[in-house]
Amino acid sequence: MSTTANIPTAADLESMRDSFHRRGYVVARGLFQKNEVDQIKQTFDRIAASGPVPGHFDPVPRQQSGGDPLKEYPRIHHPHRFDAVSRRALLHPGVLGCVRDLMGEDTLAAQSMFYFKPPGARGQAMHQDNFYLMVEPHTCIAAWTAIDDVDPENGGLYLIDDTANEPIVCPGTADPTLSFTSHLVPTPEGKHAVPCILNAGDTLFFNGNTIHGSGPNRSKGRFRRSFVCHYIPCSTRRISRFYLPLLDPDGNEVMIESNTGGGACGRDWMEDVVWEGSAH
Numbered sequence: 001m002s003t004t005a006n007i008p009t010a011a012d013l014e015s016m017r018d019s020f021h022r023r024g025y026v027v028a029r030g031l032f033q034k035n036e037v038d039q040i041k042q043t044f045d046r047i048a049a050s051g052p053v054p055g056h057f058d059p060v061p062r063q064q065s066g067g068d069p070l071k072e073y074p075r076i077h078h079p080h081r082f083d084a085v086s087r088r089a090l091l092h093p094g095v096l097g098c099v100r101d102l103m104g105e106d107t108l109a110a111q112s113m114f115y116f117k118p119p120g121a122r123g124q125a126m127h128q129d130n131f132y133l134m135v136e137p138h139t140c141i142a143a144w145t146a147i148d149d150v151d152p153e154n155g156g157l158y159l160i161d162d163t164a165n166e167p168i169v170c171p172g173t174a175d176p177t178l179s180f181t182s183h184l185v186p187t188p189e190g191k192h193a194v195p196c197i198l199n200a201g202d203t204l205f206f207n208g209n210t211i212h213g214s215g216p217n218r219s220k221g222r223f224r225r226s227f228v229c230h231y232i233p234c235s236t237r238r239i240s241r242f243y244l245p246l247l248d249p250d251g252n253e254v255m256i257e258s259n260t261g262g263g264a265c266g267r268d269w270m271e272d273v274v275w276e277g278s279a280h
């Protein structure tokens with residue numbers, strides 16, 4: 001990966017901060033350079049071609065997938081734990097600089113994920129990330145980097161404007177024909193969904209209470225790949241066990257207390273879902 005990553009200037013950071021705090025999200029254009037995006041693409045093409053990675057990537061051959069493209073191309077959990085390119089992308093200096101600035105304090109990395117989202121794949125119904133991460137006493141920040149050009153047709157993200165300060169709610173049930181996850185957080189009255197249109201290499205930042213999700217990939221032939229990470233403030237006291245150990249910006253492992261309280265829905269929903277990493 002390039003050592004000359006795009007680093008936002010002080011002026012860039014100031015205008016990002018303003019938008020992030022007003023709306024709950026902001027886009028940093030071109031944070032990943034073309035060679036970095038290409039390297040991530042090649043890395044995950046190779047991982048997909050070489051088959052399962054136990055505990056991280058569990059694909060099913062096309063003949064056994066029952067026509068569900070997400071069975072052949074499921075998302076990959078925590079690729080930074082087995083792949084060096086993903087680890088460098090999680091600790092990307094441009095991303096860490098933005099996150100530190102938006103949080104107003106030093107940060108720890110909690111999660112990486114890779115989505116292939118092939119044509120025909122279902123989306124992920126509206127949700128709030130901190131329902132799953134259970135970061136206390138603050139919230140997390142997501143850095144969602146487009147690896148392909150992304151728009152509503154190929155299953156791009158939608159954010160509900162101005163929901164960064166909404167409380168975390170216990171979700172209802174999503175439509176399984178549209179969403180591969182079962183949780184749905186309703187859009188608060190008077191608020192509306194904004195589509196996020198990104199070019200490959202752009203990174204969208206949003207906080208863990210912001211309501212967001214995506215629809216199916218309805219394109220004929222365009223994958224919608226994305227590299228998605230979550231970061232937390234250094235002053236975090238507790239987080240769900242699935243995200244431990246954390247990484248500091250130098251890549252050292254850091255342990256904090258795990259949050260077993262269950263959050264907005266109590267404990268029962270957690271057992272089969274979060275610990276398997278399948279809900280978020």
Ligand SMILES: O=C(O)CCC(=O)C(=O)O
Pocket residue numbers: 115123124129155156157212213214226228280
């Ligand atoms: O990429 C998507 O379609 C959904 C990702 C998302 O909402 C998340 O990672 O929280």
